[in-house]
Amino acid sequence: MRSVLNTTLALTTLTLALASCGQRAVTPTAKGPLMKVEVSAPAFAGQGLGAQGLTGDAPARHYDVTVRDSAGKTVTFNGTTYDPTGTGATTLTLNSANSYHRLLLLPKGDYTFENKVKDDATSATLLAYGPAAENAGTVDKNNTVIRIKSHAVYDAATSTLAPSLSMNELYTDTTFNLSLNLKTAPVNSGASATVPTSDIGPVTYTLGNVSDGVLNGAGSKIGVNVTSRGTDTDSELNVTATFQAWVQVAGTDTASYQTVSESFAKQIQTNGLTTDTVMPTLTFATASASTGAALNLTGTVGDDQGVQNVRAYVDGNLVASNNPAEQSGGVAALTGDSQGNWTAAWTPAKDGDYSVVVIAEDTSGNETRAEQTITATTPTGVTYNITPAYDWNTNAVTFMAGQVNTFKVHWDGSYSYMHVWMSVLSGPGDFTATLTAPDGSNQPIFYGGNNTGYIEFGDQYQPGDYTITMVSNSDAVIDVQAHLH
Incomplete structure (x- = not known):
């Protein structure tokens, strides 16, 4: 899924034979020596299924990858080693x-890497x-990075074209936003992922x-502004x-690119003389903030007829609005849904109230107004001290x-080289990191x-003390590893 769902798997071919990592050499049976290949899905471990504005709304999942050679034959594996007999595991x-x-x-x-992302709860x-046609790569003696692409699978039953804010009655000459909210199929009638x-x-x-x-206007991939007549x-x-x-292609675990549509229909009140004296209902969830990190302001809103606008102000300054015409010059988009939920992102620049x-x-x-004092700290x-290791250990x-955290890594020079790998296990995955070498x-x-949810620093050949400074823009659990080769 490219950055829910443009998922990217990183496949790195390393120029190492088995003996280079102290393992027993394997006698090659096809196409020359076996090459060591690192396959990973770090950018999306525990996150939303992509980075195109996705939050962590995706259910727990796993990636099933089918490898095929240049003749289209499925490659089988004994564990994670190529099995020339063709009787090993195919996934x-x-x-x-x-x-x-x-x-x-x-x-x-030359290989292809078809991949299917399934939920952990049911695997169904x-x-x-990610079709094989989009996922071709070469394994050779050169250092190579192959990015495997997969796409969110749209589910019509879960997706909607609906007012971005709650609307009970629609009158003539009412202007409002229709939101295009596309989702994957739900797991056990529950969580689904946003399609990027x-x-x-x-x-x-x-x-x-x-x-x-x-x-x-013409609208966009997230919705359109409409005036009723x-x-x-x-x-x-x-x-x-x-x-x-x-x-999804019926009866299979594959998908194809198809033309589809979502529709909205609502009765327009065109006759009668009415007076609206009912104020909107509004809630604003209690919040606290971390300085320099994005905070989602959230709440609910409703009205007996319909909600037109919701705006958020900080110290008298407009910071978020659902009106596209106001979303510029530092004013963020305030989003909502037909159930009355609203959310807006705001980042406090300094400590204080x-x-x-x-x-x-x-x-x-x-x-209707709702207000509170939010304290940012x-x-x-x-x-943290991280011990370098040959095996992958979370x-x-x-x-x-x-929060700015520091990681200390001492490498004594064992093995040929070391690299540092960092990946988000849960949370949006918006973080930055800097590594300082012994020199x-x-x-x-x-x-x-x-800010991709995954970082790997270049191979390190100098023994000594390494320091990594890291800050996350949101609450998260991050896996930090120093890996020996």
Whole structure:
């Protein structure tokens, strides 16, 4: 799934024969010596199924990978070693038990890596799919990074085109936002994952009739702004969103890219003389903040007719709004759903108390306010000692948002080299890290990157003391490892 769901698996081919890591050499049986291949899914371990604006809304899951050679023949494995007899396991599984890592031994050659993302609870729900055609790579003597792509699988029954804020009555000349909320299939009628915008094609919005209303702009992959109209012969607003998405092929664990649509319909009140004297209902959940880390302001909103706008102010300054016209110059998007939930992200810049006010406005202009004082503090950092090891062993560290933690690694020079690997086990995965080598230099990132949920620093050949400083933008559990080769 590219950054729910553009999931990326990192496949790194290392120029090491078995003996280079102190293991017993294997006699090659096809295409020359077996190469050591590291397969991992670190960027999405415990996170949402991608990074395109996703939160940690995805259910627990695992990755089933099928490897095929250049002739299209499925490669089998004895454990994680290539099995030339063809009688071994045909699927490699990456899950929390193996820290989403497998070290494989494969002959040199061209391969494809079809991958299926299934839920852990039942192993029956296809959350994402990566076709073999998009996942080709070469295993050879050169250092190689192969990024395996998979896509969120859209589920029509769970997805909606609906008002972004609750709406009980719709009157003529009412302007509001329709939100396109696309989901994967739920697990046990429960949790599902948000489909990222990168996994769907351009969205076209159409009205049922020209007299239904007006589309205010072309809209986007997350929704469209609409003004209702209606007449005595056309008193229903109909809007359809048409796009392409990955849809599960019936009876299989595969998916194909298909044209699909989501629709919205609601009766327009076009006649009568009415007066609205009912104020919107509004709640604002109690919150505390970490300085420099994003905080989600949340609550509920409702009205007997419909909610028009919700805005959040900090110390008198507008910081979030559901009105797209106001979302600029530091004003974030306030989002909501048809059940009345709203959320807005805000990041306090310094320690101290902040006056935060939320105002809800209904379609008649009635307003309700809710406010609280939110205190922002900087969490105290912690220092951890990490022991380098040959095997993958999870070192789970709990981070508070904004907390700056330090990791000390002492490498005595055993084995050929060392590298440091960091991955989010739970939480959004928005973090930064810097590694300082024994000579005082800052080491570059090998692959992954800051704010991707996964970082691996380049191979280290200098024994001594290494220091990693790391800060997470949200509460998270992060796996930190120093791996020997």
